[in-house]
Amino acid sequence: MSGLRVSWQGGLAALLALAALLMLPIAEPSAGGPSVTAAILLLVALAIAVDAAPAGTMVRAAALLVGAHAGVYLLLGDLGSVNGAARGAFYLLLVSCWLLAWRLVSVLSSIRAASRTGEVALRLVIPFLFGVWILVLWEAIVRGAGIPFVLLPPPSAIAARIGNSLPILAADVNQTIFKAVLVGYVMGCGAGFLAAIAADRFVFMRRGLLPVGNMVSALPIIGVAPIMVMWFGFDWQSKAAVVVIMTFFPMLVNTGAGLAASGHMERDLMRTYASGYWQTLFKLRLPAAMPFIFNALKINSTLALIGAIVAEFFGTPVVGMGFRISTEVGRMNVDMVWAEIAVAALAGSVFYGVIALLERAVTFWHPSIRGG
Amino acid sequence: MSVVQAQGLGLTFNTNDGPVHALSNVNLTIEKGEFVSFIGPSGCGKTTFLRVIADLEQPTDGTITVNGLSPREAREARGYGYVFQAAGLFPWRTIERNVALPLEIMGYPKVEIAQRIARTLDLVNLKGFEKKFPWQLSGGMQQRASIARALAFDADLLLMDEPFGALDEIVRDHLNEQLLQLWDRTNKTICFVTHSIPEAVYLSTKIVVMSPRPGRVTDVIESTLPKERPLDIRESPEFLAIAARVRDGLRAGHSYDD
Incomplete structure (x- = not known):
């Protein structure tokens, strides 16, 4: 006691x-x-x-x-x-x-x-x-x-706004996340991955593409959003194009680093089996590259969301999260802006979480996940 | 036909600090069924020689044949199994999938892969660990799994580069004993690189003593020990006499330096 x-x-x-x-x-x-x-x-x-x-x-x-x-x-x-x-x-x-x-x-x-x-x-x-x-x-x-309300509304007002605007928010999420972000993400990550394999396979690609890619990555990519609008129109396709450009390079670089990550001994081992390029790629180098590839997928999940929302500031049909944020802030409806931000944060977390779960399942063998 | 035949073999690496003579004028013949150990200090070229046999390095001088072919042809004909210093198991594959790796690459049918996994894991006493991942096993077990992987396909030549170097004395004794039994049962030719004099003498029918700068063979000792070798043979006078000769050979190589 x-x-x-x-x-x-x-x-x-x-x-x-x-x-x-x-x-x-x-x-x-x-x-x-x-x-x-x-x-x-x-x-x-x-x-x-x-x-x-x-x-x-x-x-x-x-x-x-x-x-x-x-x-x-x-x-x-x-x-x-x-x-x-x-x-x-x-x-x-x-x-x-x-x-x-x-x-x-x-x-x-x-x-x-x-x-x-x-x-x-x-x-x-x-x-x-x-x-x-x-x-x-x-x-x-x-x-x-x-x-003052316009500076910072209380969370209760934001929650009430979310509750009252569910149909609008759902339409915006559908336009921005399920069209622009997902399509752009899949295409950008896929293209980056394939480009990394090509750069690994063909010397001229490695010598030519990677330096140019390095330069492109230094461009303020969001600046190309208006050009994408001119090329692909006002609808979600132009936003997906921005997302493709934003996600391509992190995937290219990370996959490239991942392909170089398998050890000398393991590669010598494959050589003693007289294993061909593609067999070594699929059985050794790609599995060993998975932690790097998932790193890119996680980085890109947030980049894609930012890219799609900001790209909508430059011209869009009257739906979409970026469109809503830019117009409602002009009308001083900051609770709606905050509601969109909250929904974007939630969507981003779910997106990231799904990829992190997938990563745990695929790279279960990596010391950072099995712990030790 | 000899399994390995080297004549005037030399290998020079061109580094930024000038040429390094890893091997110079190596003449050696290895017959079928022999257990040959390569012993010498670091930098004597014993691993390099093994890698030349495996076509992982190209010689700059002389000739070498493996199973009567060039090393490249022998490698492409999958003429040898190689066991590295570390187990090098793929952590995303279970033990049985690791053993299956060379078989998958070589295009064996599924049924035969299963049979060979069972047989080779039995051979290295790893039955019951098929579904474990490498990181769930001890270092000694991992190295046994890597030996099973090298035995899974039908290569008559086994190249082993200090396979037990990272293991403790007790595990090492145990694995040496098992390796001798395995060699006896499978009738393979084994080339074995080591730092350890007792290990070399205990295992081998032929001991190749090497010395560094340039890497060369200083002595080739044919062992007079019987094929049946219990662990306590290491206290017999015959064993100690061979060990003394190996030590002399190593010392002769060293006096060259300092």
Whole structure:
């Protein structure tokens, strides 16, 4: 039986809550009134007390979870619809709740999961809480300090905009991601890959193409977007062309490096079998190049998204993520801009994640993946 | 017909620091069924000689035939198996797929590949490890798998370049014993490069002592040990006498330097 053990986050949270008590009210005007203020202080105090008590890890984590999140929920509610109503006590209690969430994450991080599902759940929950608190602090500061909407809308307004504009967002994603990005990505990566093989096979290609490719890669590729619009028209084809140009070179260079990555001994071994060029390529050099090729695929997944969105700034039909961003910012609808950015971030993460999963399956043998 | 016949063989590498005489005037004949060890300090050309036999390096002087053919023809006829210093297994292939690699390249039918995998893995005592990946095995097991890979196709000549150099003494003794049994059972001709005098004397029917700068043969010792060799033969006077002669040969090569 150990006595009370107050963590530094808990202690500091308690001090801040006490200071807040002296600086009430939380907001001017206060939407919730004294009863809500009392509830917030009670929740925070309870969480600190349970965390300090000799209770089980799960009990402490549950108390911290409820205390930090219910507390901050009530706190935000107390602001009401008036922006810039927050007073000193608001920020003190906000930091106090945030410290409790911090404490929660460190309690969770110290748990040794007994089962595999528990381990996976923990690995997801911790970054999720982290992300949630970035949004919470963003929301609280923007609304509490009354930051103008056009400068930075609160996440709740962006979420509401996403919820209200699902058909538009879906049409934009379809136009930009499923047409321009995917088609351009497949063509650009495929062409880069084949060019690397050709450069490996034929000396004149290696001598001629690679130096020219090096120069092309130094061009500000986004500058060719207007030219692509003239060549391929306003629709997604011109954006796909920009993506092709952007993704071609990283794939060419990485595949080239990958083909050179197999060891001398392994190549000598293939030679002792009197193996031909293509047999050596398929059985040794391409498998050995896979980590490099996946590197290019991952780099290109983000490049393709950037390329397609920015290319739409230069002329497009009235649909597409880049089109929406450039027109809505002109109309001061920044919540729509942020909504598109959020959707693009989500799409980019999914794209990257799928390729990373594929990489794990294909290069399972590489020390960086099997670990050791 | 001799398996390997070298006459006046020389190889000079042209480097930025001037020519390096890796081999000079090497005359050597290796008969079928012999176990020949090449021993000498680093830079004496023993590995280079093995690589010339394998057509991985081209000689600049003299002539060499392998199975009566030029090294290039012998390589293209898949006339030898080569075991390198490191196992060199492909990490994306299981042990059985690694052993199957030369068979796939040489176009063996599927059924026969399966039979040969089973047979050669049995030969090197790796039964039960077919589905493992190389990085799941110990260094000694990896090297045995690489020997199985070199045995999988029907080459009568086995070239081994310090195959056990990176392994500890105990594993090495064990593998030496197994290699002798394997040589006895398969009746192959083996060329074996090593740094170790006891290993060379224990394994070989013929020991080629080499010395550096330029790489040349200083002594060829025909072993008088019986074909049946338990590990404790290494304490017999006969064994020690051969080892002493090898050591003398190595010392003679070294006095050239300093």
